[in-house]
Amino acid sequence: MNVAYTVKEVREQVKAWKKEGLSVGLVPTMGYLHEGHASLMKKAVEENDRVVASVFVNPTQFGPTEDLESYPRDFDKDCALCESIGVNLVFHPEPEEMYAPDFCTWVDMDVLSKTLCGKSRPIHFRGVCTVVSKLFNIVTPDRAYFGQKDAQQLAIIRRMVRDLNMDIEIVGCPIVREEDGLAKSSRNTYLNEEERAAALILSKAVFLGQKMVADGETDTAVIKKAMIEKVESEPLAKIDYVEIVDGLSMQPVDKIEGSILAAMAVYIGKTRLIDNFLIE
Ligand code: PAF
DSSP: OEEEOSHHHHHHHHHHHHHTTOOEEEEEEOSSOOHHHHHHHHHHHHHOSEEEEEEOOOGGGSOTTSSTTTSOOOHHHHHHHHHHHTOOEEEOOOHHHHSOTTOOOOOOOSGGGTSTHHHHOTTHHHHHHHHHHHHHHHHOOSEEEEEGGGHHHHHHHHHHHHHTTOOOEEEEEOOOBOTTSOBOOGGGGGOOHHHHHHTHHHHHHHHHHHHHHHTTOOBHHHHHHHHHHHHHTSTTEEEEEEEEEETTTOOBOSBOOSSEEEEEEEEETTEEEEEEEEEO
8 A cells, every 4th residue: 555645646547457458446434443434445446456545634724713633533543443444545745735835716605505514614615625626626526425414515525526516425424423323523533431422312313213213204493493402401412403304415305305415414522423314
């Protein structure tokens, strides 16, 4: 496995692969990799001749009061995991390599980025769309892999690829959970013991909502109310949002029909966690 720190190195490597007619998969990450990332990388290795994983804590998707500085990092451990799965190249640029001092071009999106996480993180998806576009331009992958845990991000990237005619297949992969239900996240590392126990309220609310849908409930207000009450039963939990939206437009819906996303963001202490389920 090789590690590249510059755009130039990645381009040279990918060019050589393409000359041989090899397909290329990309797994964009911010590092501190866990089993959720591992599932993306494994799928990418299965479906492509060569796989690039990027490890880059992208400053432009963090708001001024968010956790950019404290975001967990362990590049050596990340590399060991990538290598064990069969990733061919890890791209690990410095922020200066990705953003020139006078950088001023953005990829942004209306509608889908204004609801859910976009409400409390107003510049987040502009940063995500911009860095993902840059990674797509640098790596020129045939396929790129994203987790369903960031369901709004996945919907936004699919829409960006469609709207901007990017010739890349976007592959979404299911949420990976701890044995007790907590969705895997690099941010789980912020939780102390008491908070870790309290964080289970997110997956409990997700499972409750899923069961109500399975039992035939179609009124989203009823499902949302039950999920909110569930989360509020945990004293350490503070809701950012619990919403039920159309799976493509990310706009609230009244009835469960077609493709639906039920999503939440909840603070456990200072840590903001997300979870969701899809109804197809
Ligand atoms: O999901 C993430 O880890 C990030 O938002 C991504 C897609 C790597 C862009 O920085």
